[in-house]
Amino acid sequence: MRELVIISSSSSSSTFIPPPNPKPPHHHKPKPYHFKPPPPPPPLSSSATFSSSKSPPLHTNLARGNANQPNNFAVLASQLAQEGRFEDFLAIAETVVDSGVESDKFVNALDAKSVSVGIERELRERRIRRSVAFFTGVEKLGISALRLFSGSAMSVLAAECRRIAGGDDAEEVVWLMEILHGLQFPLRELVDPMDIIKICVEKREPEMAVRFACLLPQAEILFCAIICKFGKRNDLTSALVAFEESKKKLSGPNMFAYRSIIDACGLCGDCLKSRHIYEELLAEKITPNIYVFNSLMNVNSQDLSYTLDVYKHMQNVGVMADIASYNILLKACCLSGRVDLAQDVYREVKQLESTGALKLDVFTYSTVTKVFADAKLWKMALKIKEDMLSAGVVPNTVTWSSLISACANSGLVEQATKLFEEMVLAGCEPNSRCCNTLLHACVEACQYDRAFRLFQSWKGSGYQETYFGDLDGSRVSIMAAESTCLDSNSLVSSYASNLQFSKSPKRVNFMPTTTTYNILMKACGTNYNRAKALMEEMETAGLSPNHISWSILIDIYGASGNAEGAVQILRTMCEAGIQPDVVAYTTAIKVCVENKHPKMAFSLFAEMKGYQIKPNLVTYNTLLRARSKYGSVDEVLQCLGIYQDMRKAGYKSNDHYLKELIEEWCEGVIQDNNRRLGQFISRERSDLRRPQxxxxxxxxxxxxxxxxxxxxxxxxxxxxxxxxxxxxxxxxxxxxxxxxxxxxxxxxxxxxxxxxxxxxxxxxxxxxxxxxxxxxxxxxxxxxxxxxxxxAHGNFTQLGTSLYPDASTEEILARKDIREEIEFSTRRPxxxxxxxxxxxxxxxxxxxxxxxxxx
The missing domain is CATH 3.30.1370.110 (Ribosomal Protein S8; Chain: A, domain 1)
Incomplete structure (x- = not known):
């Protein structure tokens, strides 16, 4: 009987040359999906998979008498695998299988624990490509790689896959997932699909992301996630590539993918592209579903006309509008300021609700409330709140914010305060926007002390000035020291019947924002020391002053007559690392003009232009009014330069104001110019009516x-x-x-x-x-x-003078022959x-x- 002779080195280390894109064995076909699977990667060659720099390749000489006894060889192969000598393991397994031994018998005879230990060690040492080549080689011999894995080895593989997925090589991780998928490994147990999609999105690899999504059964959902993630990164180009690639993998149109790409267009600010996608869908004779229609209307909500056209088309093709559709219509009305149309939509929705076809939600009421708030129709906004409560819908923070804004925009500080307290009573915690809106209302109404009292109360120990009485309304105090107005008692008592009021004071978890401090800085008037202290407090609270903060501080210095201090604040702003914007420069220019420092104002303008900051209309108008009179040609030229620059920028200038200054300056060459100018212009007033x-x-x-x-x-x-x-x-x-x-x-x-x-x-x-x-x-x-x-040819004046030397100009023009000469002169130079x-x-x-x- 011939014996098996194994010649190898005792060293278990070897060098692995990674092959290009291995292919899963043909007898392990992946389960079919309802979409087109990706093309398989090229096959691995087992002969080129492993090599060792320290030991020669394994040579075997198997006697025919031992070919049907795989136990001995399985024990030897297990030991080799445990030592990491995968190439020797494959050589033995290939010899045994070629000799006619069934692979199942050979696998059953293997020491699974020893093989798993070897695999674990390779994976822990991060030789993933070597391990994958081993798995592929095993599969080619008809042995399932999964049968060589224990639970611990699978955990180590999952950890290694997650490590690679946490890197930045999208191509490597997708290649690995494709190989493991072909080997029937459970990918969802190995990695989180969103981690791999995240890498592809960060590397702007839409094709790679779609390739990976095709490996999983929830591919259609992942396609949408890929498109949305590219949209959120403002990468519409990659989102469109992912959308087109996903269409190739599907057997039919995916409305969810269409909805996702339209939403991505909205996130990237390209509403025209969303319209093109919608038109392509219609050109293919495909009727969008309600979600596609809603997304399209939402993305184009700033164009009310187009939104209404889409809504009408949706009705024409028989797609029933849902509550989201009406909410989007109301949003479009809000953005366009169409209060009348918003009322029509609201009445229609209320009618549908009465028939049971729809149920209004908090978003519907909040949007309608905001429409009325923006239009300063506070009474109508409060009526919407009553409708909400009657329908059993609890107002949310957005609703309360809109209600408070409605009263604040109308200058009704007392009513805004009462609504704020009702919000606290209802258990709805105010956000920063609500607090800032109320503070802004106080400042606009010049109730500066009240604004600071509210701020200190919220910042210190919560909103402790609110007291809650019995449910009969006998003890209700709204801002105890404040007077009531606008029938607040009826409002509070009507709302008390719908809510369970607490008898203990409520606290407001107030977190000031930069906007909060900006509002309070406006309340400082001309007290720039107090405003500066607020800015320092803002920085202590971990907030960064923005351009508005610095502009307000500049304006406060100017209001106190300190133009030099205002300009110094502008310099300090630059030193703080904030490049002044057009508002900051315009504010400083305005301060200089109001304090009679025109040269400083024009110097700031030149500085602003040097920083490539484009002036706005307020900047130009402020500079053109920098002087009440001119003293020199240079000053006139300076203002005329501003005027010409303003016209080139596309702004309409006040020509008449500048013209009057030029007139006054020009008449300075004549003595007693005021009298002469007045007399001359008064006689020719009609000349001043045309553009100057x-x-x-x-x-x-x-x-x-x-x-x-x-x-x-x-x-x-x-x-x-x-x-x-x-x-x-x-x-x-x-x-x-x-x-x-x-x-x-x-x-x-x-x-x-x-x-x-x-x-x-x-x-x-x-x-x-x-x-x-x-x-x-x-x-x-x-x-x-x-x-x-x-x-001289054709000069009718010279002709008339030579013919009629004693006649005046008027007499010459009245003569028939001269008029004929004038008409004939059109053909003369x-x-x-x-x-x-x-x-x-x-x-x-x-x-x-x-x-x-x-x-």
């Missing part, structure tokens, strides 16, 4: 030119008043530059306009020319002459009318005005 944008743009353009350049003033398109302002603005600039030592380089040319067709148009241009000549010659004493036209003020005349005027002899 063109005027201000013209002024800004001309003031940016240097007097060392040729002075050309373009008055085309301006009225008489506007043309006067532009000319005076340029002359004032010339005067100030001359005072600074700048010389005049050339004559000043004033472009009056191109000769146009139409008697009214010509008359208007003549009036502008006469007004400017009168200004220059009569009021300023300058020499102004008409410059020679560049294009136009000529430009210009006035010229000589350099000599300008110098003489400047010497008179400035009182110097500069040349």
């Amino acid at each position: 944008s063109l005027l201000l743009e013209k002024v800004a353009t001309h003031l940016r030119k240097s007097t060392t350049e040729s002075i050309v003033v373009d008055l085309q398109g301006l009225t008489k008043v506007e043309a006067r302002i532009v000319v005076l603005a340029v002359l004032r600039m010339i005067k100030e530059n001359y005072t600074s030592g700048l010389r005049i380089k050339d004559d000043m040319l004033i472009i009056l306009g191109v000769e146009r067709v139409g008697q009214d148009t010509i008359r208007h241009e003549v009036e502008v020319k006469d007004a400017i000549i009168k200004l220059l010659q009569n009021e300023l004493g300058l020499e102004a002459t008409l410059a020679r036209p560049r294009a 136009a000529s430009v009318q210009r006035l010229k003020v000589t350099k000599k005349s300008l110098y003489e005027w400047l010497r008179r005005r400035v009182g110097t002899t500069k040349r």
Whole structure:
């Protein structure tokens, strides 16, 4: 009889080269699902699975006489497995099975405990790939790997799987789960599926997440969880990939997956994408269920029109609306401020409730209450509360918050306080929003001391100012020192019949927030020391002051007249690590303007622009009102720059206010300007009715030119008043530059306009020319002459003067032949009318005005 000869090293250590994506044996097919299973991984080659750097491979020589006696070989194989020599174990098992011995006999003869010990040791040493290759090799021989596991070995495998699932390698953990699934291991006992999905979501591996979900029987539910988790991470792209991959694995449409992807669109703020998904569903002739319709309406609730269209379509296709549908409709009405439509929806729901078709819940009542609260309809909000109590629905915190807000928004501090106490009486604990709403109502009503009393009471020993009397209402005190109003006794007594009041004082577990301290800081008025102490208290409580906190502190310093202190607070804000926003800068700018520090205000504006912070409308309007008058060209240019920047940003500017300041500044070149300006403007009031944008743009353009350049003033398109302002603005600039030592380089040319067709148009241009000549010659004493036209052909004025030298302009325009010439001139090149003020005349005027002899 031949004997088995085993040649091996005594060392049990070996090096494992992991194979690519092993495949489960074909005789262990996974149970079929109702969705398409993933393609199996490529097979493992047992010959390439194990190798040892310390010992040569095992060689066997099995005598035929011992082939049918597996016990001896099973004992030897068990010892090898216990030592971790899995390659030798597989060699013996393969030889025994090839010799014709049944695998069950061989497995039954194995020492299961010894094999399990070896597997446990490999797993504890975190050689999971080596262990998996061993399991796969065993399966190829027709031996179930599960039969080699004891309970303790399975626990160790579960621990190792959880360790890998807690890592960050999504591909490795999914590969492992696919192998173990093919080997019929119970995956749900080994890992929590959500842990693996979490890794795939964090690594943005939607395909990998779907691959893993397909291994489990609850795959349809996991698909939805994957989509939702990507949506919560604001990763709509991955959510859409997971959605499309899940559709490939399913034999039919999954309405839950459609609902999940629509919800993900809402979480990511892409309502248009949700509409596209809905339209694709309809294009496939698939009728959504109520959950898909509700999600679509909820995601698009900010668009009331679209929400109503979806609701109508839902009715047309025969899908019955539930209470959630009506709640979403009410939410859409709330967001759009449609109180009337919300009332219609509420009446419809109440009618359905009366027939037993629906049952209103607390969300319905709370949403309707909020609609009325936002509209400051506090009486209607209180009526909803009565409806709730009549229907046996207990108000929740949201309901009470809306009721308190309804009264607070209407300035009814007493009523808001009573509702707050009713809330405590009902056993509903107020949240921070309720407390902050009541404090805000006190501050808005200038009841600052009351706000601080409430705050100290809540913060210290609870809400101890509330007392609860007998159920007959004979001893009910609401804020004992406060007076009653608005029929509060009837409200309290009616509610007392529905609730069991406690006879002991109630406590409010009050947790102040940053908003709480911000509200109290507003109550400090001009006491910046008290406001600063509140901010320090906020930090002591573990809260961080936000931009609003710092802005309020800046405003308080400004209200006390301390502009320098307000700017210093802005600097301290930066030192605290909080970059000021547009509100903080605007508040500081407002403080500087109100305290007559325009230069500081414009400096802050430039600083804000340097930090790439976009000004808002309040910023621009505040700066444009920084000066009541201008003193120099630079100041005018500064404000005109603000004005132009404001228009480029898309804000509508107050042109008239700025124009009046420009007028006053321009008229400064004429003595007794107030009288002259008033007389001139009063006669031409109609000129001020049109938008002034063109005027201000013209002024800004001309003031940016240097007097060392040729002075050309373009008055085309301006009225008489506007043309006067532009000319005076340029002359004032010339005067100030001359005072600074700048010389005049050339004559000043004033472009009056191109000769146009139409008697009214010509008359208007003549009036502008006469007004400017009168200004220059009569009021300023300058020499102004008409410059020679560049294009004389077609010049009807020159033609009329040559034909009728003694006629006035009006008489010339009235003649028939001149009018015919005007009509014919549309086919001729136009000529430009210009006035010229000589350099000599300008110098003489400047010497008179400035009182110097500069040349």
